[in-house]
Amino acid sequence: MNTFHFTRPARNVPIDRALVGYVGSGDLEVMIDNSDQPQADIYIHSSAEQGEQRWLSIIERLEVAHPLPAMRMDIHDFSATPGVIRLRLEQALEQALAKELSYE
Amino acid sequence: MSNGNDPRLAISFVEQSARKRVEHILDAGSMREMVTPFDRVTSHWLEMQGIVPQFDDGVVTTRGSIDGKSVVAIAVDGSFQGGSLGEVAGAKIAGTLELAVEANQAGESIAAVLILETGGVRLQEANLGLAAIAEIQSAIVALRQFQPVVALITGPVGCFGGMSITAGLCSYLLMTREGRLGLNGPQVIEQEAGVSEYDSQDRPFIWGLTGGEQRDATGLIDDFIDSDVIKVRQKVQEYLSKGVPKAFRSEAIQSSLDRLKKVDTRSQITAEMARAILSKEASL
Structure with a gap:
């Protein structure tokens, strides 16, 4: 198991707690919780062999479409593919930002 | 939610996550989760x-109501580590049932619903899992004197190992066609007895012996149920309203031993032979 921690710049917007996915083969669990920090703290537990650069790439790609809110995000990955990871991350952000999205 | 009478539009209980399963069973808005994933009580033994x-360690423990009746509803998540029970998952179930026992002792009526999707003890934390399963079983035996404890096995994992004994201790046990119930899992038996005796890949053979339909025909469960979420909920309501049964299956020791004596172990038993020995009529 590999563990990583990324600190990313974030927007100061209110969020709801969110939990999506599960730690089953080829899937992952993503939890978003409130944080008193101004940044997005992302903690990753992964069963996959791939390292830090792969996760950083996934996060950087995500940020292009979805600027991150200030939060604590925990990822429990059970060897999901990048496509599944992206979908779960978007699903979690959508839940966390449901209030903001409904105003748009 | 409403799907009329068209079975093609029915929502399958089997395909729901553990948390959704509990939501479907409980009265809308009544679900209150105890020790939520956001409490971050995970298994440090796995790490x-x-x-x-997983943040909930594969178990969802809730309090809520069904038809206004107070219940604790517990679901095991079969997709995480095969629904296996270690220290945290086991303690969550045992603690929830023990709280229900204490409430009943204090005069409050709380029944229990268990949605079992589990391979039994989690081997990575086996001693603690075994101890927890013993506590779960003690709590069920205490609770079933006060209020019904209804267990559901809907698949796809099924219910095996120590938790199959737990299922047998419940007041009422309901299964779907996809559910399986057995002491040892098929792969474990194949590994111990050899593929010629027990082929775990032979699905008709495995479900023929351990599937819900066979378990119903052999009188080892109380009802064979449809997997449509609405029908599952109706069946749970029906069995909760039956109250405490007159006799518990787990107390029928002599009749079980008598039937076991009829088993000829010199050849592999078939589903038909099992039905002949364990038919519902024979169990009465």
Whole structure:
């Protein structure tokens, strides 16, 4: 198991707690919780062999479409593919930002 | 939610996550989760062995109501580590049932619903899992004197190991066609007895012996149920309203031993032979 921690710049917007996915083969669990920090703290537990650069790439790609809110995000990955990871991350952000999205 | 009478539009209980299953069973808005994923009570034993944990450790423990009747509803998540029970998952179930026992002792009526999707003890934390399963079983035996404890096995994992004994201790046990119930899992038996005796890949053979339909025909469960979420909920309501049964299956020791004596172990038993020995009529 590999563990990583990324600190990313974030927007100061209110969020709801969110939990999506599960730690089953080829899937992952993503939890978003409130944080008193101004940044997005992302903690990753992964069963996959791939390292830090792969996760950083996934996060950087995500940020292009979805600027991150200030939060604590925990990822429990059970060897999901990048496509599944992206979908779960978007699903979690959508839940966390449901209030903001409904105003748009 | 409403799907009329068209079975093609029915929502399958089997395909729901553990948390959704509980939501479907409970009265809308009544679900209150105890020890939520956001409490971050995970298994540090798994982490020490390099295995990714899950925030709820694969168990959802809730309090709520069904038809206005107070219940604790517990679901095991079969997709995480095969629904296996270690220290945290086991303690969550045992603690919830023990709270229900204490409430009943204090005069409050609380029944229980268990949605079992589990391979039994989690081997990575086996001693603690075994101890927890013993506590779960003690709590069920205490609770079933006060209020019904209804267990559901809907699949796809099924219910095996120590938790199959737990299922047998419940007041009422309901299964779907996809559910399986057995002491040892098919792969374990194949590994011990050899593929010629027990082929775990032979699905008709495995479900023929351990599937819900066979378990119903052989009188080892109380009802064979449809997997449509609405029908599952109706069946749970029906069995909760039956109250405490006159006799518990687990107390029928002599009749079970008598039937076991009829088993000829010199050849592999077939589903038909099992039905002849364990038919519902024979169990009465």
